[in-house]
Amino acid sequence: MSATHPIIAITGSSGAGTSTTTLAFAQIFRQLGIKAAFVEGDSFHRYTRPEMDVAIRKAREQGRHISYFGPEANDFEQLAGFMQEYGETGTGKFRRYLHTFDEAVPYNQMPGTFTPWQELEDNTDLLFYEGLHGAVKNGETDVSKHIDFLIGMVPIVNLEWIQKLVRDTSERGHSREAVSDSIVRSMDDYINFITPQFSRTHINFQRVPLVDTSNPFSAKNIPSLDESLLVIRFRGIKNMDFPYLLSMIDGAFMSRMNTIVVPGGKMGFAMELILTPLIRQLMATGKIA
Numbered sequence: 001m002s003a004t005h006p007i008i009a010i011t012g013s014s015g016a017g018t019s020t021t022t023l024a025f026a027q028i029f030r031q032l033g034i035k036a037a038f039v040e041g042d043s044f045h046r047y048t049r050p051e052m053d054v055a056i057r058k059a060r061e062q063g064r065h066i067s068y069f070g071p072e073a074n075d076f077e078q079l080a081g082f083m084q085e086y087g088e089t090g091t092g093k094f095r096r097y098l099h100t101f102d103e104a105v106p107y108n109q110m111p112g113t114f115t116p117w118q119e120l121e122d123n124t125d126l127l128f129y130e131g132l133h134g135a136v137k138n139g140e141t142d143v144s145k146h147i148d149f150l151i152g153m154v155p156i157v158n159l160e161w162i163q164k165l166v167r168d169t170s171e172r173g174h175s176r177e178a179v180s181d182s183i184v185r186s187m188d189d190y191i192n193f194i195t196p197q198f199s200r201t202h203i204n205f206q207r208v209p210l211v212d213t214s215n216p217f218s219a220k221n222i223p224s225l226d227e228s229l230l231v232i233r234f235r236g237i238k239n240m241d242f243p244y245l246l247s248m249i250d251g252a253f254m255s256r257m258n259t260i261v262v263p264g265g266k267m268g269f270a271m272e273l274i275l276t277p278l279i280r281q282l283m284a285t286g287k288i289a
């Protein structure tokens with residue numbers, strides 16, 4: 001935790017929408033005049049795509065599974081060390097995992113490889129992490145304790161799978177079978193390392209579709225925002241002004257004492273209304289609670 005160099009993390013499974021939501025944060029940072037360092041969780045994968053293919057095959061031969069959700073394929077210690085360093089000094093090294101040709105070509109590299117490690121820009125006001133493991137814990141390693149504001153992006157699982165399937169087949173060049181296989185292979189790590197994080201977050205945003213997603217593996221497109229509701233759950237944040245939110249967001253209602261539901265189409269507006277004062281408070285006091 002750091003008042004001088006605060007860290008915000010948005011955490012979600014693969015396909016949850018953390019990259020998409022980063023745009024909303026970038027907009028808030030611009031409005032508040034905050035210079036943020038942006039880091040993607042995929043930087044901390046251990047393997048390139050070809051190396052991961054080999055690791056998956058080897059694990060399978062040994063009757064085991066390895067997935068992008070677990071510690072075998074991600075360096076949690078390095079991620080925790082990176083967070084600690086930024087919190088203490090505002091510095092740190094990052095790299096990018098290039099998923100697509102569009103991302104890779106400017107670096108003259110292949111998809112599924114990493115850019116070289118590089119230093120974060122100097123004099124940033126905060127660090128923004130988006131990825132799989134912003135609130136992960138494994139034994140002695142605890143990434144969550146270094147984060148000042150933790151947010152979960154968690155569509156219900158059928159929607160998450162549809163988002164992953166559509167994105168991975170249309171943008172990342174994977175077959176439907178390969179994506180289904182990776183979902184099956186990731187299930188143990190999903191339960192052990194991904195879902196527990198959402199009990200450590202300050203806010204979870206859970207998109208719930210209002211259209212039939214019973215067979216996510218046959219879906220051709222992603223239910224739209226207007227075809228969904230957004231369930232927003234708060235933990236440990238004092239003085240959240242729910243009456244204000246209800247008066248500002250048309251169609252919003254409370255489903256529990258700490259939970260507000262808003263129409264999906266209001267997602268961006270709701271995020272801006274909720275997050276802007278909290279980020280302002282984080283910058284002023286180093287805390288949001």
Ligand SMILES: Nc1ncnc2c1ncn2[C@@H]1O[C@H](COP(=O)(O)OP(=O)(O)OP(=O)(O)O)[C@@H](O)[C@H]1O
Nearest residue numbers: 012013014015016017018019020021163167222225
């Ligand atoms: N609120 C939303 N409404 C409609 N589509 C969405 C929404 N959020 C995400 N998507 C779509 O879902 C897919 C996955 O989103 P995104 O790439 O942001 O996920 P991610 O969490 O960054 O995944 P990964 O960690 O695997 O990169 C994308 O095609 C994106 O356009």
Ligand SMILES: O=C(CO)[C@H](O)[C@H](O)COP(=O)(O)O
Nearest residue numbers: 014042049068099112132172
């Ligand atoms: O998004 C992911 C995890 O967050 C991907 O599953 C992981 O980064 C591997 O990517 P690719 O399938 O493009 O090699």
